[in-house]
Amino acid sequence: MAQAAPTSGGMPRSSRTPDVFSAQAHARSRVAIPVVTGLIYGYWAAANRRSGGPITGWNLLFGFLTALVFAVVLFAVLTWAPRLRRELHAVVWTAFVGIAFGFLFSQSGDSILTSIAISLAVAAVAFILMFYRFYTHEDAAGNRIR
Known part of the structure; x- marks a missing residue:
């Protein structure tokens, strides 16, 4: 039986995954994701x-008005929230998720009281998840850890 001998070279190991999309595809998705998500949200509402x-x-x-407002606010959150410190970043996402x-x-x-109670519970879970994510993926200055 033949067996492959180990080699010293091998494939280079990179900690980052390769970026398979072009810069143009990323630019389109920055607009397309809020629009499509807004249309789904508007239909649902x-x-x-x-x-x-x-x-x-x-x-x-x-x-359609609900979709428009949701898409604009989502675009704003996706654009400006990453510039904030990680705690405020988590609070912005918490507010967005809870209100939505x-x-x-x-x-x-x-009833409105039921709606408030359930949305506060959802917002609390969103805060825990977002704070954990940003706390483990950013340093204290807000720079992403790669």
Whole structure:
């Protein structure tokens, strides 16, 4: 039986994964991700609001306005939040997630107190996850650790 002998060369080991997309693809995705996510969020909010009833013009308008606001705010969070210190970065994402979830839940017709309680619980979990992520992936100055 033949067996391959070990070699001293081998493949170079890199700690970073290769970037397979071009700079143009990254620039497009910085706009496309908030737009697509906003459209999904707007559809979801409009569907919650109509509660399985017929789709009306006001429902479509509500969905598109919700999608527009969500996409703009998400684009702003993705653009400016990484420039903040890691604690504030986590707080910005916490506020975004909590408000977005609370708004979606409030469109279902439940009481406002239930909506507030559940969105605060979701925001607390989001804060724990985001703070842990930013604390383990950034130094104290806010620079990413590679």
